[in-house]
Amino acid sequence: MTSPLIEALTSALGDEQIIVAPKEIESALRDNSWLSPLLAQHIRELKTTTGKTLQVDAVVIPNSIEQLKRVIALAVRHNVPMLVRGGGTSNFGQTIPLHGGIIIDIRRLTGIIDIGNDRITVAAGTIQGDVDAAARARGLELPILTTTYASATAAGWVAGGHVGLGANTYGTIWDGNILGVKLLTAEDPPREITLTGDDVLPVLHTYGTTGVIIEVTFRLVPAHRWVEAVGVFDDFSSAVRFTAALADQDDIHQRVVAAQDAAISRGFTPLRDLFAEGQSLVLMIVDAERVGRCRELTVQHGGRFVPWKTPEDADRISIGLMVYGHRMLWIKKLTPQSAFLHVYFSPDRYAEQLQALANAFGSGLWLEFKYIRSRWLRALRGLQGDGNLPAAVLTLVPGDGDTLHALMDFCKQIGVSYQNPHTFLLEESGLFPDFAPILSFKRRVDPKNLLNPGKIGQGVRA
Numbered sequence: 311m312t313s314p315l316i317e318a319l320t321s322a323l324g325d326e327q328i329i330v331a332p333k334e335i336e337s338a339l340r341d342n343s344w345l346s347p348l349l350a351q352h353i354r355e356l357k358t359t360t361g362k363t364l365q366v367d368a369v370v371i372p373n374s375i376e377q378l379k380r381v382i383a384l385a386v387r388h389n390v391p392m393l394v395r396g397g398g399t400s401n402f403g404q405t406i407p408l409h410g411g412i413i414i415d416i417r418r419l420t421g422i423i424d425i426g427n428d429r430i431t432v433a434a435g436t437i438q439g440d441v442d443a444a445a446r447a448r449g450l451e452l453p454i455l456t457t458t459y460a461s462a463t464a465a466g467w468v469a470g471g472h473v474g475l476g477a478n479t480y481g482t483i484w485d486g487n488i489l490g491v492k493l494l495t496a497e498d499p500p501r502e503i504t505l506t507g508d509d510v511l512p513v514l515h516t517y518g519t520t521g522v523i524i525e526v527t528f529r530l531v532p533a534h535r536w537v538e539a540v541g542v543f544d545d546f547s548s549a550v551r552f553t554a555a556l557a558d559q560d561d562i563h564q565r566v567v568a569a570q571d572a573a574i575s576r577g578f579t580p581l582r583d584l585f586a587e588g589q590s591l592v593l594m595i596v597d598a599e600r601v602g603r604c605r606e607l608t609v610q611h612g613g614r615f616v617p618w619k620t621p622e623d624a625d626r627i628s629i630g631l632m633v634y635g636h637r638m639l640w641i642k643k644l645t646p647q648s649a650f651l652h653v654y655f656s657p658d659r660y661a662e663q664l665q666a667l668a669n670a671f672g673s674g675l676w677l678e679f680k681y682i683r684s685r686w687l688r689a690l691r692g693l694q695g696d697g698n699l700p701a702a703v704l705t706l707v708p709g710d711g712d713t714l715h716a717l718m719d720f721c722k723q724i725g726v727s728y729q730n731p732h733t734f735l736l737e738e739s740g741l742f743p744d745f746a747p748i749l750s751f752k753r754r755v756d757p758k759n760l761l762n763p764g765k766i767g768q769g770v771r772a
C-alpha cells in the first residue's frame with residue numbers, strides 16, 4: 311500500500327529513485343551486524359515481530375543535494391523516520407532502522423569538492439579509497455583509512471566508524487582528523503550547517519542521528535611509501551614486547567603493528583607458509599624508509615622478519631585486509647561461533663592484564679595486542695595528553711551473551727576498559743565521556759527525533 315509520503319516522494323523525484331519492492335528493501339537492510347551474536351539475535355527478533363523489511367516503506371536515492379533536501383523536507387512534513395545509508399558496511403547495527411520509515415541512500419552524491427596542502431573536502435557519498443587516491447595523486451594521504459575503504463563512504467566513516475589503518479600514528483576520528491562537516495538539519499525545509507574544529511564532535515560516530523552530512527573535510531598528511539611485513543615469534547609475549555618497543559619509536563611511521571596469538575594467526579591463510587603451528591605473528595605496515603630498523607627490532611626481540619608486500623606487488627593480498635575490522639572476518643572463517651570485544655589496557659599494566667585474561671579464560675579467549683595513539687581514547691581512561699594506548703580486539707570462542715557478559719565483568723574487575731559493539735545504543739558504546747553536548751546539538755538539528763531513532767537518547771538494548 312502506498313503511503314502519502316511515498317506518493318509525495320514519487321511525484322517529487324520520479325519512480326526510478328524510490329525503491330519499494332520488499333526484496334530490494336531487504337537488500338538495503340544488509341550490514342555486518344552479524345559479527346555480533348547479540349545484535350544478530352536482536353535483529354532476528356525484530357524481523358519476527360515487524361516483518362523482514364523492518365517496516366521500511368522505501369529506499370530513496372537522491373541524485374543531488376537539492377533532491378536530498380526535498381526528501382528530508384517531505385519526511386519531516388509526514389513525521390516519518392529517516393536512516394541515511396552509505397556503503398552499509400558498518401557492524402554495530404548503525405544502519406538497521408529500529409522504527410521503520412525510509413532509507414536514504416547517499417551513494418550518488420559523490421565527488422572531490424576542494425583539495426589543498428593539508429585538507430580535502432568531498433561529497434558525503436564519495437568512497438573513502440577514492441578520497442585517498444585523490445590525495446595520493448598530490449603526494450598526500452588520508453591519515454587514517456578504514457579497512458573497508460573500497461566500499462565505505464566518507465560520511466559513513468565519519469558517522470559510523472572511528473579508527474583504521476594509521477590509527478597507531480594519527481589516532482581516531484576524534485583526534486583532529488576530521489576538519490569540518492557540512493550537514494542538513496531534519497527540518498522542513500532543512501537548514502545547511504557548517505561545522506569546523508571541535509564543533510564537529512557532536513556529529514562524529516553518532517550514527518546519523520545528529521544531521522544528514524553532505525560534505526566532509528578530512529585532514530591530509532604527506533604520503534608515505536608503505537611496506538608490509540610479518541614478524542614471526544615463538545610466543546605471544548615476545549610478539550607483545552616487540553609491538554610495545556615499536557610503538558615507542560616515534561620516528562617510525564606505522565600504519566599498523568598488531569600482535570596476534572597463535573590461535574588467531576592460524577586464520578590468516580595467505581600467510582600460512584611463513585610460520586609454523588604454534589607461532590604468533592605481528593602484522594606490520596610501516597614506512598619503507600625505516601624498514602631496516604623494524605627488522606633489527608624484530609630480531610632483537612627473538613623474532614623473524616618476513617617482508618610481505620610493497621605497493622608494487624599487486625598479486626599479494628594486503629595485510630590491511632587482515633587487521634582492524636577485517637581481522638574479524640578471518641577469525642569467523644576459522645570459528646563462526648566467535649564474538650569480539652574492543653578493549654583498552656593500562657599503559658603501565660598491560661602485560662599483567664593480558665596475563666590475567668589468559669589465566670581466566672584460557673583457550674576460550676584469543677588475544678591480540680596493538681596501540682592506538684589517541685588523546686580521545688586516553689581521556690576516556692582518565693589519561694592526560696597525547697600518547698599511545700595499548701588496545702586489543704579480544705576474541706571469545708565460543709562467544710555468546712553469557713560469555714560476553716562474563717568477559718566484560720572480568721575486564722571491569724582488572725581495570726581494562728572496553729567499547730561495547732553489542733548494543734544499538736550509543737550511550738552504551740563506552741566511546742563518549744559526555745552525552746550532553748551531543749543531545750543538545752541533536753535537539754537543534756532534529757527536533758522531531760526522526761534521524762535513525764532509537765540509537766541515542768532512549769534507544770533499544772540488544
Ligand SMILES: Cc1cc2nc3c(=O)[nH]c(=O)nc-3n(C[C@H](O)[C@H](O)[C@H](O)COP(=O)(O)OP(=O)(O)OC[C@H]3O[C@@H](n4cnc5c(N)ncnc54)[C@H](O)[C@@H]3O)c2cc1C
Pocket residue numbers: 341342393394395396397398399400401404405416434455456457458461462463464465466467468469470471472473474475516517518519521522523524633634635636637639762
Ligand atoms: C570487515 C570490516 C572491517 C571494518 N574495518 C573498519 C575500520 O578499520 N575502521 C572503522 O572505523 N570501521 C571499520 N568497519 C566499520 C565500517 O566499515 C566503517 O566504519 C565504514 O567507514 C562505514 O562506512 P559506510 O559508508 O559503509 O557507512 P554505513 O554503514 O552506510 O553507515 C554508517 C553510519 O553512518 C550513518 N551515515 C551514513 N551516511 C551518512 C550521512 N551522509 N549523514 C549522516 N549519517 C550518515 C548511517 O546512518 C550509519 O549510522 C569495518 C567493518 C567491517 C565489516
